[in-house]
Amino acid sequence: MSKFKFSVGPWNVHGGADGYGPATRQTICIEEKFKKFKEIGFDAIQFHDDEVVPNINELSVEEIKAEARKMKVLLDKYGLKAEFVAPRLWMDKRTIDGGFMSTSESDREFAMWRAYRSIDIARELGADLIVLWLAREGTLCAESKSPVWATKQLIDAINKMLEYDKTIRICIEPKPNEPIDRSICGTMGHVMAVASATIDPKRVGGNLESAHAILAGLDPAHEIGFAMAFDKLFTVHLNDQNGIKYDQDKSFGVENLRQAFNQVKVLLENGYGDNGEYVGLDVKAMRTTLDKDSYKHLENSLKIFKMLEEKAEKFDYAFRDKCIKERDFEGLEMYVLELLMKG
Numbered sequence: 001m002s003k004f005k006f007s008v009g010p011w012n013v014h015g016g017a018d019g020y021g022p023a024t025r026q027t028i029c030i031e032e033k034f035k036k037f038k039e040i041g042f043d044a045i046q047f048h049d050d051e052v053v054p055n056i057n058e059l060s061v062e063e064i065k066a067e068a069r070k071m072k073v074l075l076d077k078y079g080l081k082a083e084f085v086a087p088r089l090w091m092d093k094r095t096i097d098g099g100f101m102s103t104s105e106s107d108r109e110f111a112m113w114r115a116y117r118s119i120d121i122a123r124e125l126g127a128d129l130i131v132l133w134l135a136r137e138g139t140l141c142a143e144s145k146s147p148v149w150a151t152k153q154l155i156d157a158i159n160k161m162l163e164y165d166k167t168i169r170i171c172i173e174p175k176p177n178e179p180i181d182r183s184i185c186g187t188m189g190h191v192m193a194v195a196s197a198t199i200d201p202k203r204v205g206g207n208l209e210s211a212h213a214i215l216a217g218l219d220p221a222h223e224i225g226f227a228m229a230f231d232k233l234f235t236v237h238l239n240d241q242n243g244i245k246y247d248q249d250k251s252f253g254v255e256n257l258r259q260a261f262n263q264v265k266v267l268l269e270n271g272y273g274d275n276g277e278y279v280g281l282d283v284k285a286m287r288t289t290l291d292k293d294s295y296k297h298l299e300n301s302l303k304i305f306k307m308l309e310e311k312a313e314k315f316d317y318a319f320r321d322k323c324i325k326e327r328d329f330e331g332l333e334m335y336v337l338e339l340l341m342k343g
Contacts, residue, residue: 002306003268007083007235007278008037009046013294016287025291034078036295041302044081044278047071048088049118052125056117057092064117068124075125082125083278084171084235087114090135090179098137100157101150101184108153112160119165129234130161131207133173138180150184151194159199170198171234173207176216178247187216188223192230209237209282210263211247214256221262228270236272237282238263238305249284251297253304261340264305265312279305311339 010033015023034045050056053067075082089099089111097103099111118130137154139145158170172194176186185194188206195204206227213220227233240250240260253260267279285297316335323332 002309004273004279004305004309005043005276006041006302006305007044007046007280008042008298009048009280009282010051011048012281012283012298014284016285016289018287021287024287025285025289025294028294031074034074034080037298038078038080040295040299042080042298044083045075046083046131046280047085047121047125049085049114049121050088050091052085052121053117056114061117061120065120065124068121072125082122082127083280084127084129084131085118085122085125086131086133086173087111087118089114090133095136097144098150098180100134101137101145101153103145108157112157115157115161116164119161119168122168123165128167129169129171131171131173131235132158133175134183134185135175136180137185138183140181142182147182147184154184155194155197158194158204162198162200162203169203169205169234171205171207173209173212173237174216175209175212175247178215187213187218188227188232192227192232195232205232205234207235207237207280208233209239210252210260211239211241211249211282212237214241215244215247217244219262220259221266224263225266225270228266228272233272233277235277235280236263236267237280238301239281239283249282251283251304252281252301253308254300257308257340258336260304261308261311261336264308265315268309268312314339 010030013028013033015025015027017023052071053064056064089095094107094110102108122130161170172185172191174185174187174191176183188208191206195201198204208223208227210220213223224233238252240252240255241248242255281301283297283301319335320332
C-alpha cells in the first residue's frame, strides 16, 4: 500500500498526434477518462483551464464559474479531487510572443485575464494551486526582449495573481527550452529566485518535472531535493526522458531506473505528501499504442513508482553509513544496484 496520493491530467491520454504526424487513436471523452483514472488508482485530476471550460474565451466570468461547477459535479461522481488549474496560454494566437512576457501590452492583459479565470476555476473546483508552465515565456530572437525586463514581467504577473486571491498558491513548472528557444525561469533554482522576489514568497513554489530537469542536464532527484529544502516543492510531474532532446514524457522509470529510484527515495525520506501533496504523472503513450492500450503507460508508471517505493522503504541506511565511514562508495553503488535488480 503506497503512502502517496496520485494525480493525472486528461492530456495524459490523447490521440497520439504530434508535430510530425496525425492522431493514431480515437478521442476519449473526459468522463470516461475520469472513470478509468479512478479504477487505475488516481486520487486527483490536474487541469488546464480550457479542459474545464473549453470555450473559455467566449464566456463571461460568471458563465466560466458555472461551467467549472459542472466539472466539480463530475469529479465528485467519481470520488476525485482537483489538484490544480493551469492557464493554457501557449495555444492562443495572442501568446505567440509569450503571455506575461509578451512585447504586446494587450496580449499581456489577455494572459492576466486567463490567469485570473484559472484562479476562479480552481476555487470552484476546490483547489488552491495554480501551475504556470511558461511555455513561450522567453525569446526566439535573443535581442527581441531584455531578460531583465522579462523576468520582472513574470514577477509582476505573479504578484497580481497573489493579490487577486489572498490564499491561492502559485506553482512554476520550469523548463529550459522547447517550444521557446531561450526560456526565462528554466530550472528549480530560477523558480526559487523568482519566488523570493514576489510579495508573498511562501505562496510561490515549484513543480518539478523529471524530463525538464534532464533537458537542463540536471538530476531530477537533486532538483526535487533542492526545492524541498526550501519548502517549495508544491507538486511533481514524474516521467522519463531519453537524453537531451525534445520533451518525450516517457513512462516513469523506463529509461533511467536508478534515477527514478532516487526521485522516489528523496520524496519518501522527506515526508512529501504529509501536507496533502500529490505525486503527479505527466506521461504520454507512444504513437504506436493501440486504442485498447490507451492507459497502459499510466498503469505502468504507477506500478514502477510503487515498486520503487517498496525498494526505497527497504534501503539499508546503516549499511550506507558504514560505506560512507569506510569511503566504500563502490560498495554502496553495488548495494543500490543489487537492491534494484533483486526480485
